[in-house]
Amino acid sequence: MAESTHETMVDREIDRSHMQVSDEVAIQITEMNKWYGAFHVLRDINLTVNRGERIVICGPSGSGKSTLIRCINRLEEHQAGQIIVDGTELTSDLKNIDKIRSEVGMCFQHFNLFPHLTILENCTLAPIWVRKTPRKEAEETAMHFLEKVKIPEQALKYPGQLSGGQQQRVAIARSLCMKPRIMLFDEPTSALDPEMIKEVLDTMIELAEEGMTMICVTHEMGFARQVANRVIFMDAGQIVEQNEPEPFFNNPQSDRTKLFLSQILGH
Amino acid sequence: MAEKSFVRMEMLPEQAPPASSVGVIGWVRANLFSSWFNSILTVISIYFIWRVLAGILPWVFLSVWDADSLAGCREVIAANWPGAESAEHACWAVINERWLQLLYGFYPPELYWRPNLAIILLFVALAPVLFADRVPRKLLYVTMVYPFLMPWLLWGGTIWGPLMAAAGFVIGFYVIKILSDEIGALSAMIVGVLATVTWWLGAGPAVADALSGTLPIGIEAVESRKFGGFMLSVLIGVVAIGVSLPIGIVLALGRQSDLLIVKGICVGFIEFIRGVPLITLLFVASTLLNIFLPPGTNFDIILRVMIMVTLFAAAYMAEVIRGGLAALPKGQYEGADSLGLDYWQSQRLIIMPQALKISIPGIVSTFIGIFKDTTLVSIIGLLDPLGLANAIRADAAWNGVYWELFAFIALLFFVFCFSMSRYSMYLERKLQTDHR
Numbered sequence: 001m002a003e004s005t006h007e008t009m010v011d012r013e014i015d016r017s018h019m020q021v022s023d024e025v026a027i028q029i030t031e032m033n034k035w036y037g038a039f040h041v042l043r044d045i046n047l048t049v050n051r052g053e054r055i056v057i058c059g060p061s062g063s064g065k066s067t068l069i070r071c072i073n074r075l076e077e078h079q080a081g082q083i084i085v086d087g088t089e090l091t092s093d094l095k096n097i098d099k100i101r102s103e104v105g106m107c108f109q110h111f112n113l114f115p116h117l118t119i120l121e122n123c124t125l126a127p128i129w130v131r132k133t134p135r136k137e138a139e140e141t142a143m144h145f146l147e148k149v150k151i152p153e154q155a156l157k158y159p160g161q162l163s164g165g166q167q168q169r170v171a172i173a174r175s176l177c178m179k180p181r182i183m184l185f186d187e188p189t190s191a192l193d194p195e196m197i198k199e200v201l202d203t204m205i206e207l208a209e210e211g212m213t214m215i216c217v218t219h220e221m222g223f224a225r226q227v228a229n230r231v232i233f234m235d236a237g238q239i240v241e242q243n244e245p246e247p248f249f250n251n252p253q254s255d256r257t258k259l260f261l262s263q264i265l266g267h
Numbered sequence: 268m269a270e271k272s273f274v275r276m277e278m279l280p281e282q283a284p285p286a287s288s289v290g291v292i293g294w295v296r297a298n299l300f301s302s303w304f305n306s307i308l309t310v311i312s313i314y315f316i317w318r319v320l321a322g323i324l325p326w327v328f329l330s331v332w333d334a335d336s337l338a339g340c341r342e343v344i345a346a347n348w349p350g351a352e353s354a355e356h357a358c359w360a361v362i363n364e365r366w367l368q369l370l371y372g373f374y375p376p377e378l379y380w381r382p383n384l385a386i387i388l389l390f391v392a393l394a395p396v397l398f399a400d401r402v403p404r405k406l407l408y409v410t411m412v413y414p415f416l417m418p419w420l421l422w423g424g425t426i427w428g429p430l431m432a433a434a435g436f437v438i439g440f441y442v443i444k445i446l447s448d449e450i451g452a453l454s455a456m457i458v459g460v461l462a463t464v465t466w467w468l469g470a471g472p473a474v475a476d477a478l479s480g481t482l483p484i485g486i487e488a489v490e491s492r493k494f495g496g497f498m499l500s501v502l503i504g505v506v507a508i509g510v511s512l513p514i515g516i517v518l519a520l521g522r523q524s525d526l527l528i529v530k531g532i533c534v535g536f537i538e539f540i541r542g543v544p545l546i547t548l549l550f551v552a553s554t555l556l557n558i559f560l561p562p563g564t565n566f567d568i569i570l571r572v573m574i575m576v577t578l579f580a581a582a583y584m585a586e587v588i589r590g591g592l593a594a595l596p597k598g599q600y601e602g603a604d605s606l607g608l609d610y611w612q613s614q615r616l617i618i619m620p621q622a623l624k625i626s627i628p629g630i631v632s633t634f635i636g637i638f639k640d641t642t643l644v645s646i647i648g649l650l651d652p653l654g655l656a657n658a659i660r661a662d663a664a665w666n667g668v669y670w671e672l673f674a675f676i677a678l679l680f681f682v683f684c685f686s687m688s689r690y691s692m693y694l695e696r697k698l699q700t701d702h703r
Contacts, residue, residue: 102606108601125616129608
């Protein structure tokens, strides 16, 4: 995949006019720890994400990066420390969890579209049942976002009839239909063929250009370099290094980061 | 190098396939005589089928329809087919004379319209469930009323009984609706179920008695011991099938629950019921329950049997559905969770539609199995078709008739079971959206 990271580098000028980071805090993680049984998977995570920030998390597999972002919408439960999303603390209170989940969009490596529903139904389901939006309005919103990810003509098909890249774009549209304030991406391009990676990254870049707060777990270093305003490197369940993309890639400080970067960029 | 380069100047037109690969000849060649070994198998199979049919068809069609006893049948056979053994020709006269009994048991003949209407309404009530895309949704109201209308039609009596039973559900529904915002969905559901049961056991019957005293609206009552025949099988089967599916879903979900006590109860129930033969449960229903119930309670035998068969079916159903749940990728739960759907929404909209679709073959197998198992009630003295067959043979006129009765009963069951099987195949095709 290392080669493709160069090939899929963004080939157009990025419009940065809306990409300002505000002072408002979107996500605040303090002293967060998580165990899988006896295995200490996340250790003393401290992370503050401001509104409008675009953060890329990278690191070797098993380093806890997916677990970290899955904690942010409580697909995984943390055992110690504090996570505050949009001013609401994540506790075992189900009402808070559902509220945060409806504010935080998430895209998965394997898309997790609902195969028994059409593309349009996939996109309108949560707005209708969670937000109580009238069906007609929800369908209009869904078509708007399907146009945005450039597949409105597929609206009445089923996910199984679409290519991987199209499915991932539907997944992004599905999340956007909930009008989330934060988007999480969990290796959105890892399961895609090389020629489909670009179409998904383009969609994500557009989203960034509109000022969406984003946290992406990805190995697309071209994307990180051009879109992110902070890159976080994780290893063994902890944040090893974080910096702006230029200094992160050109002048990594920790030995572990240097090794990782040399391995994935070293071709 | 010239022969390696090639440019086609005009495209080839489409041509018809050779005659030997299409039509009847092509089909026969491909499916019956594709090799010498297959040809031999085909010939042997055709000979075998011919021998079987040559034995059965004359028995079925060269038969006696009009006679008043088995002896009468034999006389007709001896007269019509001299030299033939009487067993070579069926004596359908017994069916001709007793088919109403095989269908309705000892139900009063002047009231046959009631079970007839019940079964017609059954199909009306099923239509919006089975063919949701082809019939108007308004018919769902019939479906909702049917569970209370059907027992009233069959057993008759005052109309207030079924109305009060329905009222129990309405009470439960509103208790859940009102309380779920206050004390959470699960607690509200428990309180709602308790309220419904309390109503059924306490206030409901009292109100029904009072109302039927002042406003006696009703139809002629029919006692349970007059029920019988295929009607009884269909009655028990339909109730068991209809009620076991929702109970099975709840049990399957309970078995996957994080709540330890809920999980324990569900696992215990499923494993106990599956570990005990249905016959045992039926004997418990017919004899033991009388010992445990307070003296003087009149707990209808058919109701007891229906409860036992339903619980039995529900335990199997739960395991079939659990198989469907286990086949769903974890990502489906995460996808639903990440969109903010709560537990019941994600179960109803995402998980169950897919899990049930995967489980259709298993669910229908369980349905068919339980429908056929209703014949076991003949062992505890209910007059299902098999029980009636014995009763008919007890009549001196028909002593010795076996094949004809069993063939007729088998045909009745086959029609129902085969329909269910075909429907499940139709449903699987209709719901296939994954395009694998």
